[in-house]
Amino acid sequence: MSKIELLHGDCLEKMKDIPDGSVDLIVTSPPYYLNKEYEKTISYENYCLMMEKSFVEWNRVLVGGGYVVVNFGDYFNSGNRFYVADVPSCYPATINYFKWGVEVAGMDLQATRIWRKQFAKMGIPFVCNSHPRPVFDYEHIWSFRKKNGSNKEIVVDRKITQRGVVGETWTSTAGLKTHCAAFPIELPEWAITVYSQDKATILDPFMGSGTTGVACKNLNRNFIGIELDPEYFKIAEKRIDVNEKLVKELKDGKNSMLVNRKG
Numbered sequence: 115m116s117k118i119e120l121l122h123g124d125c126l127e128k129m130k131d132i133p134d135g136s137v138d139l140i141v142t143s144p145p146y147y148l149n150k151e152y153e154k155t156i157s158y159e160n161y162c163l164m165m166e167k168s169f170v171e172w173n174r175v176l177v178g179g180g181y182v183v184v185n186f187g188d189y190f191n192s193g194n195r196f197y198v199a200d201v202p203s204c205y206p207a208t209i210n211y212f213k214w215g216v217e218v219a220g221m222d223l224q225a226t227r228i229w230r231k232q233f234a235k236m237g238i239p240f241v242c243n244s245h246p247r248p249v250f251d252y253e254h255i256w257s258f259r260k261k262n263g264s265n266k267e268i269v270v271d272r273k274i275t276q277r278g279v280v281g282e283t284w285t286s287t288a289g290l291k292t293h294c295a296a297f298p299i300e301l302p303e304w305a306i307t308v309y310s311q312d313k314a315t316i317l318d319p320f321m322g323s324g325t326t327g328v329a330c331k332n333l334n335r336n337f338i339g340i341e342l343d344p345e346y347f348k349i350a351e352k353r354i355d356v357n358e359k360l361v362k363e364l365k366d367g368k369n370s371m372l373v374n375r376k377g
């Protein structure tokens with residue numbers, strides 16, 4: 115059975131309790147700085163700083179050779195907030211991600227992929243609905259690898275580790291309505307299958323409604339999820355079906371994957 119540990123609070127604070135080298139894989143979708151409710155109170159500079167520190171922490175908690183699979187989107191560049199001008203100018207988030215992951219945290223960028231979103235209503239690409247000309251209609255999925263000095267991979271099943279991103283069933287609308295920016299479960303399920311083994315420990319520091327946690331349960335992986343927003347946290351608890359016995363055990367310090375757990 116999977117071990118599940120859900121932590122309510124700021125990921126930079128909560129990650130301090132995760133021991134060095136104890137996580138096999140990070141699968142996450144951070145805030146995109148698009149003026150969602152949870153992004154309104156943070157300046158662009160502080161947002162970048164939070165992401166930069168996150169990458170450093172991710173590198174610390176990962177095992178050598180472990181991966182970060184991160185899904186993110188580009189944004190519009192008006193004070194770097196989403197805005198509804200007819201002619202928006204775009205800011206490619208990839209510039210930031212390369213800096214945070216490779217230059218600051220010191221990881222290798224192992225692969226870049228595109229999640230091409232299916233056309234939304236009326237055949238209009240999803241981000242175009244409020245603009246007269248097409249803008250981006252895809253998101254990024256990048257895989258960073260913590261260095262371990264070997265440049266070698268332990269591969270049990272080559273067919274699985276070489277699987278493409280998705281099958282034909284993956285659509286842009288698959289994310290649940292329980293979160294304003296949920297990713298479809300196929301995304302974490304793909305990442306977990308390709309980048310980790312049975313019983314591995316997976317972290318999602320921006321868990322939202324807990325999609326990565328559900329994928330971990332489905333695939334027999336241990337899961338640590340962190341979420342700041344109390345409503346999304348409750349939704350995640352419910353979706354991942356965390357029972358009271360488990361919560362009590364963790365409070366009593368039993369079966370925890372963390373150090374210094376205060377209860």
Ligand SMILES: C[S@@+](CC[C@H](N)C(=O)[O-])C[C@H]1O[C@@H](n2cnc3c(N)ncnc32)[C@H](O)[C@@H]1O
Nearest residue numbers: 124125152293295296297320322323325342343
């Ligand atoms: C893009 S959403 C993730 C959605 C998730 N993948 C899902 O399927 O539901 C990003 C999440 O990060 C959370 N968040 C923002 N800042 C945070 C922080 N400092 N620590 C932890 N969570 C944070 C937001 O509340 C939001 O739920």
